[in-house]
Amino acid sequence: MxxxxxxxxxxxxxxxxxxxxxxxxxxxxxxxxxxxxxxxxxxxxxxxxxxxxxxxxxxxxxxxxxxxxxxxxxxxxxxxxxxxxxxxxxxxxxxxxxxxxxxxxxxxxxxxxxxxxxxILRKDALQVGDQLVLTKPIGFGVTTTALKQEQAAPEDIAEVVGWMTRLNRDAALLALQFKLRAATDITGFSFLGHAWEMAEAAQVGLKIRYSAVPFVSCAREHALAWRFPGGAFDNQHYYQQHVSFDPQITDAERVLLFDPQTSGGLLMGVPRADVDAFMAAAKTSKQPAWLIGEVVPGDQIVVVP
Missing domain, CATH: 3.30.1330.10 (PurM-like, N-terminal domain)
Known part of the structure; x- marks a missing residue:
């Protein structure tokens, strides 16, 4: 074992x-x-x-x-x-x-x-200087909760279903192609919860650029209406002690990063020297990928605008 x-x-x-x-x-x-x-x-x-x-x-x-x-x-x-x-x-x-x-x-x-x-890709393999790449947007939990409340439009559900049914196979193959070492998938513990698991295991800090984080198109609308699942607040309660938010980031925007996901994307650490080639390969293979932050010295996650 x-x-x-x-x-x-x-x-x-x-x-x-x-x-x-x-x-x-x-x-x-x-x-x-x-x-x-x-x-x-x-x-x-x-x-x-x-x-x-x-x-x-x-x-x-x-x-x-x-x-x-x-x-x-x-x-x-x-x-x-x-x-x-x-x-x-x-x-x-x-x-x-x-x-x-x-x-x-x-x-x-x-x-x-x-x-x-x-x-093997592991959570504890992040290195200071690695660039953080996410392969699916966020907002599945708040949207499916809106569905349960009969507040989600058919196009909202079609969008999140399209993402949730997308296999992480091509993202994993890209990680293997570039011989990455650090990755996890974003599921019930939310983007920040799973990001913290990686940071804690590797004993590093993370800097996240909120404006670079992808969201499904309806996520902000449902967040402003406060249609979050209960798990979002559980995640916030448990993980917020490890996160520092810039004051410009609103309460609804903060909770979105604690939104539990189902069949979310991969969060990967890409060495700085490889990130341009990695993003170019992702574009060529039509694998969605967003560069959302970096690994830094420290013991917490810092979220900036």
Whole structure:
């Protein structure tokens, strides 16, 4: 066992043989959108994300599902279809799994992937001077909460579903191409929560430029209406002691950085000498990437305008 409970990393890692490792992770959750097919596809992309975040390519999965016994079979079928088709897009074989009855739907995967031991991406590998790159925008949590409150427009949901169902495969391949060492994916603990996990593990500080952080187009509207999920305030309560905000950044803007994400993007540390080539390669491969800050000496995250 190379990486397990003692580490804050995104998955467990087991050495198989000379230079090759097995990466294992699991995730499942309740519906975040109304459409059952989209729910299944998001669950698959989210479950596979931790494998990609470790620099591995997933190849095998088991389904973990809890479905109400009185749920219309057509809905269950669409959830499973969304999960299966997104897994197939990733080149992942679903080899079985386990299903139980429950009052609320829950679905996800136990996912396995292969990686080279010398190419594993870790949270503790940031170095002072590294540039911080994010590969998906933020604002999924506040938008899906607006959906639950019947305050989200159809185009809002279509936008966030498009991002949440996007695999982190190409972002991981780009990280491997440039032999990066530090990465994580942005999920329930929010952008700042997961960024702090990296900073704390590497014993460095981070400087984030708020104006460079990407948001889905409706995020600010829903933030100003204070449609945040409860998890955003839990994240803020837990992590705000590690964050210093410039006074120009408003309360709503601050909470957006604590917004819990589902199937968010990768946050990666790119050496300064490689960042121009990395961003050019991302553009060429049509992999979204935003340069949002840098690693600095210190023991906190500083957010500037």
């Amino acid at each position: 190379l990486i397990g409970l003692e580490s804050p990393d995104d998955a467990a890692v087991w050495r198989l043989d000379d230079g090759r490792v097995l990466v294992i992770s699991t995730d499942f959750f309740t519906p975040v959108v109304d459409d059952p097919y989209d729910y299944g596809a998001i669950a698959a992309a989210n479950s596979l994300s931790d494998v990609y975040a470790m620099g591995a390519m997933p190849f095998l999965a088991l389904t973990v599902a809890a479905l109400p016994p009185d749920l219309d079979v057509s809905i269950s079928r669409e959830i499973i279809r969304g999960l299966a088709e997104k897994s197939a897009e990733a080149g992942v074989v679903i080899a079985g799994g386990h299903t139980i009855n429950d009052k609320e739907p829950k679905i996800g995967l136990v996912a396995l992937g292969f990686a080279s031991e010398d190419a």
